[in-house]
Amino acid sequence: MIEEMRLRDLGVIADATLPIGRGFTAITGETGAGKTMVVTGLGLLLGQRADSGAVRSGAAQAAVEGVWLVPEDGPVAARVREAGGDVEPLGDGAAELYLGRTVSSEGRGRATVGGRTAPAGVLADLADDLVVVHGQSDQLRLRSASAQRDALDRFGGDPVTAARAAYRSAWDTWRELDAELATLTADRDGRAREAEELRAAITEIEAAAPIAGEEEDLARRAERLANAEELRIAAVSAHAVLSSDDDGPDVVVLLAEARRALERVASSDAELASIGEQIADLGYRATDIAVALSGYLADLDESGPHELAAVDERRGVLAALARAHGSVDAAIALLETGSARLLELDDDGDRVERLGVQRDAAAAELDAAADALTAARLEAAARLGAAVTEELHALALPDAKLTVEVTPSSTPGAHGRDDVAILLAPHPGADPRPVSRGASGGELSRVMLAIEVVIAGVDPVPTFVFDEVDAGIGGAAAIEVGRRLARLAESSQVIAVTHLAQVAAFAGNHLTVVKGNDGAVTASSVRRLEGAEREAEMARLLSGLSDSDAALTHARELLETGRGAH
Numbered sequence: 001m002i003e004e005m006r007l008r009d010l011g012v013i014a015d016a017t018l019p020i021g022r023g024f025t026a027i028t029g030e031t032g033a034g035k036t037m038v039v040t041g042l043g044l045l046l047g048q049r050a051d052s053g054a055v056r057s058g059a060a061q062a063a064v065e066g067v068w069l070v071p072e073d074g075p076v077a078a079r080v081r082e083a084g085g086d087v088e089p090l091g092d093g094a095a096e097l098y099l100g101r102t103v104s105s106e107g108r109g110r111a112t113v114g115g116r117t118a119p120a121g122v123l124a125d126l127a128d129d130l131v132v133v134h135g136q137s138d139q140l141r142l143r144s145a146s147a148q149r150d151a152l153d154r155f156g157g158d159p160v161t162a163a164r165a166a167y168r169s170a171w172d173t174w175r176e177l178d179a180e181l182a183t184l185t186a187d188r189d190g191r192a193r194e195a196e197e198l199r200a201a202i203t204e205i206e207a208a209a210p211i212a213g214e215e216e217d218l219a220r221r222a223e224r225l226a227n228a229e230e231l232r233i234a235a236v237s238a239h240a241v242l243s244s245d246d247d248g249p250d251v252v253v254l255l256a257e258a259r260r261a262l263e264r265v266a267s268s269d270a271e272l273a274s275i276g277e278q279i280a281d282l283g284y285r286a287t288d289i290a291v292a293l294s295g296y297l298a299d300l301d302e303s304g305p306h307e308l309a310a311v312d313e314r315r316g317v318l319a320a321l322a323r324a325h326g327s328v329d330a331a332i333a334l335l336e337t338g339s340a341r342l343l344e345l346d347d348d349g350d351r352v353e354r355l356g357v358q359r360d361a362a363a364a365e366l367d368a369a370a371d372a373l374t375a376a377r378l379e380a381a382a383r384l385g386a387a388v389t390e391e392l393h394a395l396a397l398p399d400a401k402l403t404v405e406v407t408p409s410s411t412p413g414a415h416g417r418d419d420v421a422i423l424l425a426p427h428p429g430a431d432p433r434p435v436s437r438g439a440s441g442g443e444l445s446r447v448m449l450a451i452e453v454v455i456a457g458v459d460p461v462p463t464f465v466f467d468e469v470d471a472g473i474g475g476a477a478a479i480e481v482g483r484r485l486a487r488l489a490e491s492s493q494v495i496a497v498t499h500l501a502q503v504a505a506f507a508g509n510h511l512t513v514v515k516g517n518d519g520a521v522t523a524s525s526v527r528r529l530e531g532a533e534r535e536a537e538m539a540r541l542l543s544g545l546s547d548s549d550a551a552l553t554h555a556r557e558l559l560e561t562g563r564g565a566h
Contacts, residue, residue: 001020001021001022001068001069001462001463001493002020002042002066002067002068002069002131002463002493002495003019003020003021003067003068003069003096004017004018004019004020004066004067005017005018005020005038005041005042005045005064005065005066005067006018006063006064006065006066007037007038007041007062007063007064008062008063008064009055009056009059009060009061009062009063010037010040010041010054010055010056010062010063010064011037011040011054011056011062012037012056012515013037013056013513014056016513016525016526017526018038018511018526019509019511019528020493020495020509020511021493021509022493022508023489023493023494023507023508023509024485024486024488024489024494024496024506024507024508024509025493025494025495025496025507025508025509025510025511026496026498026503026504026506026507026509026510026511027495027496027497027498027511027512027513028497028498028499028504028510028511028512028513028537028541029512029513029514029515030513030514030515031499035497035513036467036497037054038495038497038513039133039465039467039497040054041064042064042066042131042133042465043133044064044101044103045064045066045099045100045101045123046123046124046126046127046130046131046133047111047120047121047122047123047124047125047126047127048124050101050103050107050109050120051103052103052104052105052106052107054103055103055104055105059105060104060105061102061103061104061105062102062103063100063101063102063103064100064101064102065098065099065100066098066099066100067096067097067098068096068097068098068099068130069090069094069095069096069097070087070094070095070096070097070130071093071094071095072087072089072090072093072094072095073093074129075129076097076126076129076130077095077097079122079125079126079129080097080113080114080126081114083113083114083116083118083122084113084114084116084118085112085113085114085115085116085118086114086115086116087114097114098112098114098115099111099112099113099114099123099126100112101120101123111123113126129462130462130463131461131462131463131464131465132452132461132463132464132465133465133467145419145420145421146415148404148420148421148422149415149416149418149419149420151422151455151459152377152380152381152384152404152406152420153377153380154455154458154459155380155383155384155454155455155458155459156376156377156379156380157380157458159376159379159380160373160376160377160380163369163372163373163375163376163377164373164376164415164416166369166372166373167366167369167370167372167373167416168414169369170362170365170366170368170369171366171369171413171414172414173362173365173366174359174362174363174365174366177355177358177359177362178359180355181352181355181356181359184351184352184355185352188352195342198338198341198342199342201324201325201334201338202334202335202338202339202342204321204324205321205325205331205332205334205335206335208317208318208321208331210318210321210328210331210332212328212329212332214318214328215315215318215328218311218314218315218318219315221311222308222311222312222315225307225308225311226308228300231300232297232300235293235296235297235300236297238293239290239293239294239297242286242287242289242290242293243286243287243290251286252283252286252287252290255279255280255282255283255286256283258279259276259279259280259283262275262276262279263276370412370416370417373416373417373418374406374416374417374418377406377416377418377420378406380404381403381404381405381406381420382404384404384454384455385401385402385403385404387454388402388447388450388451388454389401389402391449391450391453391454391484392446392447392450394477394480394484395446395449395450395473395477395480395481395484396446396473396476396477396480397426397443397446397447399426399427399428400424400425400426400427400443400447401424401425401432402422402423402424402425402435402447402450402451403422403423403424403425403432404420404421404422404423405419405420405421405422405423405432406418406419406420407419407421421434422434422435422451423435424447426443435447435448435451443472445466445467445468445469445470445471446469446473446481449466449469449481449484449485449488450484452464452488453484453487453488456488456491456492457491460491460492461492462492462493463492463493463494463495464488464492464493464494464495465494465495465496465497466485466494466495466496466497466498467496467497468497469481469485469496469498469503470498470499470500470502470503473500474500474502475502478500478502478503479502479505479558479561481500481502481503482500482502482503482504482505482506482507482562483506485503485506485507486506486507486562489508499541500541501538501539501541501542501554501555501558502558504537504538504541505538505555505558505559505561505562506561506562507562509528510528510529510530510534510537511526511527511528511529512526512527512529512537513525513526514526514527534559535552535555535556535559536552536555538551538555538558538559539551539552539554539555542554542555542558
């Protein structure tokens with residue numbers, strides 16, 4: 001709800017602060033005092049188009065600031081934070097939100113949301129969750145067909161809610177099956193080509209039978225075979241030094257002589273005995289190395305040009321596989337996953353048939369759910385039309401009839417198969433027309449008030465603002481307008497700019513806007529009225545005279561009537 005608004009240099013208002021608060025706030029004042037600037041300022045805070053003509057004559061810019069009370073973790077606060085601003089926590093889950101808008105005399109403007117500059121579009125995003133404005137030129141929150149359908153659904157309560165949920169579930173199931181079937185059918189040739197290519201690839205990979213890490217092993221073998229002669233010469237030379245077949249000394253023989261020389265005197269010195277053991281160990285190791293070199297040479301001698309050719313051929317096969325699939329590892333991975341994919345593709349014909357059967361069954365369930373939703377909406381539409389028509393008769397539209405029409409939609413969707421239109425016949429014999437075109441400007445405010453009063457019981461809005469809701473009425477009809485605004489204020493904040501005492505009498509908070517002698521509205525010109533001051537303002541609204549005894553008596557009677565409504 002709106003806690004407070006401040007207007008500066010807007011229209012005739014130089015500087016005014018309006019304390020609003022909960023319940024029903026009535027704003028009255030002399031003609032030309034700037035009452036409607038309250039609605040204009042509120043429109044700026046809600047992202048409406050800025051008009052430099054609203055800037056007070058002689059001022060550089062107009063400014064509007066508003067303080068809202070909002071849930072700390074609600075959608076409004078979330079959108080504010082998304083825009084870079086924040087709300088001020090108050091405790092118990094509530095928070096204050098500060099909004100601002102400036103408009104220069106050249107037409108430039110700036111918006112602030114939660115303490116941060118933001119595009120005016122952010123204000124418009126917040127508007128639907130903050131305020132509903134009904135003025136002579138902007139009457140209908142139910143502007144679109146979808147909004148009217150949603151309003152009817154909310155009014156319909158649990159029966160419509162349950163039917164809509166069942167329909168949405170059936171719709172989602174049918175859409176998913178239909179989309180899958182359409183994809184399979186439309187891409188059948190492509191999937192056939194994919195299956196053919198996959199089958200050929202799997203055949204090629206299976207024929208090659210690649211092994212992980214095989215490429216590296218073949219590279220090492222190829223390197224060895226290509227340099228076999230150099231490797232043989234080196235191994236022969238090393239073996240001859242370690243263990244020669246000739247009579248000449250070699251490492252093994254020399255180490256054995258060194259060990260025997262030390263063994264002859266080892267009993268005389270333990271240190272030499274230890275060194276002798278180390279030499280013996282070296283001899284054993286040299287012998288082992290000589291044996292290993294003999295085995296290496298034997299293996300090398302068995303490898304010939306035919307083995308190198310076989311290795312090169314295998315490497316060629318793997319290289320071709322890598323070129324075709326990116327790498328040998330990718331080819332191995334494709335072999336592991338491709339079979340399952342091929343089974344899926346080969347099953348396309350059966351899948352199309354199965355999906356067709358499932359989709360037909362889902363379509364039948366969807367038809368039944370759509371019929372149930374339509375039936376629930378038709379029942380709710382009859383109740384809504386009758387309830388609003390009854391309200392209209394009490395609001396000085398005795399011959400008006402409102403109907404809610406539910407017809408088959410040309411574009412069925414997730415919402416159902418119905419179009420919903422709210423129609424008004426202002427008098428007998430008149431053709432029902434869309435409500436925004438079926439009433440005059442003065443009548444339309446009352447029509448919208450009647451709709452809001454009926455719908456608010458199941459679909460409350462945080463704040464309603466009515467401008468000229470009492471146009472063209474008076475007497476008992478005006479009292480009924482006031483009574484219904486008070487009823488609406490039981491579940492929502494209501495602000496009404498009015499010139500009728502019969503309406504203002506029902507407000508729990510009465511503000512007046514008064515022009516100064518210089519024609520301007522200053523900070524001291526907006527006051528909350530109580531007691532005798534309020535009675536005097538009510539008398540002025542009734543007779544034009546604030547001190548008329550008769551008017552004051554009537555004013556007190558109206559205020560007593562209004563208090564009885566709370």
